Amino acid sequence: MDANLVAAQLFSGLTSAMTLFLVASGLSLIFGVVNVFNFAHGSFYLLGAYFAYQMVSVTGLPFWPGILLAAVGAGIAGVVMEYVFLRRIYGRGGEAGFQILLTYSFILILDDVVKMIWGTDYKSIERPESLSAPFTLGEISVPRYDLVVILVGILVAAGMWWIIRKTRFGRNLRAISDNRDMASCLGVNVPLTLSLVFGLATALGGLSGALSAPTRTVTPGAGIEVIIGSLIVVVIGGLGNFWGAFVGALIIGEVTAFGILFLPQWAILFSYAVMALVLVFRPEGLLARKGSA
Amino acid sequence: MRGPSAAPGNAARGQLLQWIAVFLFFVLVPLGRRSFFITMANEVLIMGLFAMAFNLLYGVTGMLSFGQAAYYGAGGYTVGLLLTKGVLPYSVALPLAPVVGAALALLLGPLCIRLSGVYFTMLTLAFAELVWGVVFKWYGFTGGDNGIQGIPVPEWFHHPLHYYYFTLAVVVAAVAVLRRIVESPFGAVLQSIRENPERTAFLGIRVRRYQLAAMVISGAFSGLAGGLFAGFHRSIGPDMMHWTKSGEVILMSILGGVSSFFGPLVGAGVILFIEDMIGKYTEFWEIWIGGIMLAIVVFFPRGVIGTLYQWTRRKGSRERDGNAAAHP
Numbered sequence: 001m002d003a004n005l006v007a008a009q010l011f012s013g014l015t016s017a018m019t020l021f022l023v024a025s026g027l028s029l030i031f032g033v034v035n036v037f038n039f040a041h042g043s044f045y046l047l048g049a050y051f052a053y054q055m056v057s058v059t060g061l062p063f064w065p066g067i068l069l070a071a072v073g074a075g076i077a078g079v080v081m082e083y084v085f086l087r088r089i090y091g092r093g094g095e096a097g098f099q100i101l102l103t104y105s106f107i108l109i110l111d112d113v114v115k116m117i118w119g120t121d122y123k124s125i126e127r128p129e130s131l132s133a134p135f136t137l138g139e140i141s142v143p144r145y146d147l148v149v150i151l152v153g154i155l156v157a158a159g160m161w162w163i164i165r166k167t168r169f170g171r172n173l174r175a176i177s178d179n180r181d182m183a184s185c186l187g188v189n190v191p192l193t194l195s196l197v198f199g200l201a202t203a204l205g206g207l208s209g210a211l212s213a214p215t216r217t218v219t220p221g222a223g224i225e226v227i228i229g230s231l232i233v234v235v236i237g238g239l240g241n242f243w244g245a246f247v248g249a250l251i252i253g254e255v256t257a258f259g260i261l262f263l264p265q266w267a268i269l270f271s272y273a274v275m276a277l278v279l280v281f282r283p284e285g286l287l288a289r290k291g292s293a
Numbered sequence: 294m295r296g297p298s299a300a301p302g303n304a305a306r307g308q309l310l311q312w313i314a315v316f317l318f319f320v321l322v323p324l325g326r327r328s329f330f331i332t333m334a335n336e337v338l339i340m341g342l343f344a345m346a347f348n349l350l351y352g353v354t355g356m357l358s359f360g361q362a363a364y365y366g367a368g369g370y371t372v373g374l375l376l377t378k379g380v381l382p383y384s385v386a387l388p389l390a391p392v393v394g395a396a397l398a399l400l401l402g403p404l405c406i407r408l409s410g411v412y413f414t415m416l417t418l419a420f421a422e423l424v425w426g427v428v429f430k431w432y433g434f435t436g437g438d439n440g441i442q443g444i445p446v447p448e449w450f451h452h453p454l455h456y457y458y459f460t461l462a463v464v465v466a467a468v469a470v471l472r473r474i475v476e477s478p479f480g481a482v483l484q485s486i487r488e489n490p491e492r493t494a495f496l497g498i499r500v501r502r503y504q505l506a507a508m509v510i511s512g513a514f515s516g517l518a519g520g521l522f523a524g525f526h527r528s529i530g531p532d533m534m535h536w537t538k539s540g541e542v543i544l545m546s547i548l549g550g551v552s553s554f555f556g557p558l559v560g561a562g563v564i565l566f567i568e569d570m571i572g573k574y575t576e577f578w579e580i581w582i583g584g585i586m587l588a589i590v591v592f593f594p595r596g597v598i599g600t601l602y603q604w605t606r607r608k609g610s611r612e613r614d615g616n617a618a619a620h621p
Contacts (some may be wrong), residue, residue, distance in 0.1 A: 096410050098413055098594065100359070101547060105583040105584070105590065108579040115577065234409075269423070284596060
């Protein structure tokens, strides 16, 4: 195995790790703060990808504004879902089961909505011309677009850290995560914060889908693959733990990228094997949850 | 199934009537003299058994599994592979279907029950997707996404009516066994795990062991249902292991009502009927199923049977709820 190949796989692993991280961190954030396992989170990835297709390929917007609008669109859809439906079942007995069912019904509905609007055939968008050439450094060449995706992932991670740790909104969010009733008593507008968290997290999922659209073809049904991928990530990292999602995504991205070299068809098995190992030896995840997102 | 009945005399008679009514209904379906009814009723029986097997986990033990299709598919592929490769006759292959289902549950179960609640649900889903992925890609053995066509079941079964009554007999026997399990002391432990796992553990019961046992039993009956399906349809594909299949039985159980014994069977009938009706008019049936599920979760969380039950016996159920509330 030569260095060039290793570097190529390393970067391809990093790229998919970043798109995984964007989805998984939102999933983890919703779980940590809103206390909901959003089974439909992958569908917002799907929405983001199709919104990006609509904005860039159909409407003809420039690439980056199109991607941004797609993420915002997915976030708005998320807020609507939380505000209109999810909110009605908070605190109901046997809530976990109802959450799964409600969000599952959204997978089915959004899947069909996407099929109705955009049809079932494969869609793709062109990446911007300035980014289509590879970036070469000596022997190693990496697609420039991948580097940008990695950069965006890191920037989002830093931005999220700043929001959660340094802003008033982040403080409210951590307070709610610790004790929702107490936060409410102390004057935090809990319903509004929950809606905003949901919107932010689904926008991240949408951003991931929009960023992936140029490198992977967009099809309906991608939502479930994405949710299972991010599920594996959060189980490895620790559900409800923001950095856990980051670490888990890096592990899974790289394990899959290098697994492809050894067993091309069964690369997916490696991530399951890692998850099974974590479950056996550290079922609470590598970065155990410390009470805040 | 939420707790054994309170008043033995009346309730037992009511239950017996329920059994007879359900049984008679399925015995008499072929009088409709249309092959559509027979096919439909056959599917309802198979999916109903599958849904009741799922409900042993969810309604009885309180474990929401999103991966039951793996065991259903394992049973189906057991029958399909053994018959097409000419290894064993149907009379041996079908009884092996639940064995394989149980064995798979014994393999995956210990990993899934490492975590509880939502995590458990997601793990069952993830591992079931793994099984599906293997079946889907392993062309040399399972036929990949082509599945297995022309499963050679005995000639006698080719007549729809014959296979229908065979299914009915097997399903009735299986359901009776399931019922016995739920009402046994073992079943009582499962129900107490649903109500409060910590308290059950304090009683000295190994909760995880019982949860695993529930998964294995449910896996066995799901496998049996899958085996019946393979013989019924005579062609199978990885679709029967897909996660949407797991979702379907969840929906059937919830729609029928997880707390009533026949609820999942009723739910299976309703869902299969809706799918068939909607399928005639539009390819977008998922959105309908999703919409129905959304409405149930938001407005009728007790399901069809549960809601009807609540309406007809509002007073009685209120008293019982009062009692239940007093216990914990």
